[in-house]
Amino acid sequence: KAGVTQTPRYLIKTRGQQVTLSCSPISGHRSVSWYQQTPGQGLQFLFEYFSETQRNKGNFPGRFSGRQFSNSRSEMNVSTLELGDSALYLCASSVPSSGANVLTFGAGSRLTVL
Amino acid sequence: DAKTTQPNSMESNEEEPVHLPCNHSTISGTDYIHWYRQLPSQGPEYVIHGLTSNVNNRMASLAIAEDRKSSTLILHRATLRDAAVYYCILREGSSGSARQLTFGSGTQLTVLP
Numbered sequence: 001k002a003g004v005t006q007t008p009r010y011l012i013k014t015r016g017q018q019v020t021l022s023c024s025p026i027s028g029h030r031s032v033s034w035y036q037q038t039p040g041q042g043l044q045f046l047f048e049y050f051s052e053t054q055r056n057k058g059n060f061p062g063r064f065s066g067r068q069f070s071n072s073r074s075e076m077n078v079s080t081l082e083l084g085d086s087a088l089y090l091c092a093s094s095v096p097s098s099g100a101n102v103l104t105f106g107a108g109s110r111l112t113v114l
Numbered sequence: 115d116a117k118t119t120q121p122n123s124m125e126s127n128e129e130e131p132v133h134l135p136c137n138h139s140t141i142s143g144t145d146y147i148h149w150y151r152q153l154p155s156q157g158p159e160y161v162i163h164g165l166t167s168n169v170n171n172r173m174a175s176l177a178i179a180e181d182r183k184s185s186t187l188i189l190h191r192a193t194l195r196d197a198a199v200y201y202c203i204l205r206e207g208s209s210g211s212a213r214q215l216t217f218g219s220g221t222q223l224t225v226l227p
Contacts, residue, residue: 004157035217042217042218042219042220043158043201043217043220044217045216045217090157090158092157092158100146100148100163100165100205101146101205101206102148102160102163102205103148103150103158103160103205104160105150105157105158105159106157107156107157108157
């Protein structure tokens with residue numbers, strides 16, 4: 001069974017640019033959540049999607065957005081990049097109806113903003 | 115948001131048991147207690163979860179206090195491959211509205227040979 005796939009794995013952007021990251025969940029998982037991980041702030045929740053609807057959002061500015069498609073694949077977008085957006089962006093999928101909502105994480109997309 | 119509190123770091127000798135504590139005094143009745151670990155350069159991986167009763171799986175055991183305000187992840191025989199950051203989080207178990215997920219800083223486990 002394929003795991004959670006995140007693309008691209010590594011990317012470099014410059015300030016002011018925008019970036020789109022992709023996440024393909026495990027087949028059958030309908031919930032996708034995104035996290036930002038930095039050395040200073042640790043793992044921070046960005047947002048969670050279920051059936052193409054955003055169910056919750058973390059404390060991030062509006063430059064961070066996401067969406068989920070009908071096949072449960074999800075994308076997140078960061079516009080007007082800042083140096084502080086350099087981080088590992090993690091995606092996780094789960095089956096909300098399973099009760100415990102166990103998360104399966106991808107390997108992450110490492111974004112460097114110059 | 116339901117928060118968890120963990121020690122920043124712990125050390126263990128190889129082949130010895132490790133008890134990783136977590137406090138979650140604001141846990142609600144529908145919250146599952148989850149443990150994940152993150153090895154260097156990887157995404158977090160699931161370790162174990164529980165609701166009220168103690169749980170065992172091939173990786174670890176989870177001991178949950180009777181009032182559910184704390185839990186302990188037990189690695190029965192630590193190996194060098196268990197060196198990682200361990201996160202304890204609370205995850206709403208229903209398929210209803212989701213809350214923010216707060217990971218906290220986790221516990222960096224160092225295993226000494």
